[in-house]
Amino acid sequence: MTLPALLVPLEGRLIVSCQAPEGDPMRETGTLVRLARSAAAGGAAGIRANGPEVLAAVRQAVDLPLIGLWKDGAEGVYITPTVRHARAVAQAGADVVAADATARPRPDGSTFARLVEAVHAAGALVMADVATVDEGVTAAAEGADMVSTTLSGYTPQSVPREGPDLELVARLAARLDVPVIAEGRIRTPQEAAAALAGGAHSVVVGTAITAPTALTRQFAAHLGA
Numbered sequence: 001m002t003l004p005a006l007l008v009p010l011e012g013r014l015i016v017s018c019q020a021p022e023g024d025p026m027r028e029t030g031t032l033v034r035l036a037r038s039a040a041a042g043g044a045a046g047i048r049a050n051g052p053e054v055l056a057a058v059r060q061a062v063d064l065p066l067i068g069l070w071k072d073g074a075e076g077v078y079i080t081p082t083v084r085h086a087r088a089v090a091q092a093g094a095d096v097v098a099a100d101a102t103a104r105p106r107p108d109g110s111t112f113a114r115l116v117e118a119v120h121a122a123g124a125l126v127m128a129d130v131a132t133v134d135e136g137v138t139a140a141a142e143g144a145d146m147v148s149t150t151l152s153g154y155t156p157q158s159v160p161r162e163g164p165d166l167e168l169v170a171r172l173a174a175r176l177d178v179p180v181i182a183e184g185r186i187r188t189p190q191e192a193a194a195a196l197a198g199g200a201h202s203v204v205v206g207t208a209i210t211a212p213t214a215l216t217r218q219f220a221a222h223l224g225a
């Protein structure tokens with residue numbers, strides 16, 4: 001399968017996820033744009049960001065492939081859950097729309113295949129966020145342009161773990177023709193390199209680079225706070 005041109009410069013490289021949870025002091029558009037600019041300055045090859053307003057602002061500020069999502073809620077399917085969310089992410093300027101591709105019911109009663117169709121019609125690519133090998137295989141068959149391990153450990157069908165799911169990365173890479181992205185709980189440059197060695201096309205790192213609240217919490221907890 002020929003690699004879409006947009007995905008070529010991401011090969012073997014780092015994508016930085018510039019997001020902040022609801023209620024976090026970093027959750028402010030200008031702040032998230034600065035995080036994206038810092039990531040670009042530090043050598044990121046791509047940016048992953050959340051929400052139409054932030055995406056439009058990052059699009060203006062950073063000239064790198066932009067992977068967009070729109071988180072809505074925190075239960076069930078919440079990463080770009082509907083066709084409406086997906087269209088809005090593409091319209092905001094994302095080159096790639098990341099969306100939940102698990103088999104769980106979607107709030108609009110639609111399907112992942114329908115979402116792929118809508119995103120392609122809008123001229124963007126689709127990153128399927130999955131938690132299992134079967135979900136990745138199905139998503140690729142339904143037209144996803146890349147498959148990411150984003151949801152491993154966060155769904156009832158997958159096992160919670162401390163570190164990245166490098167086994168899922170390797171198993172997906174062995175099965176799929178489309179690029180596999182390693183994402184979720186990658187905490188060190190060594191783990192990022194291991195994911196690439198295991199067959200990932202690119203590595204997405206969020207918390208370990210862009211989340212001072214969560215990182216502070218880790219230090220504080222370790223010190224017994």
Ligand SMILES: CC(=O)N[C@H](C=O)[C@@H](O)[C@H](O)[C@H](O)COP(=O)(O)O
Binds near residue numbers: 079186
């Ligand atoms: C499960 C879920 O909702 N993941 C989200 C997807 O966009 C983000 O909250 C994560 O920060 C992102 O996947 C990067 O992962 P990490 O922050 O572990 O490097």
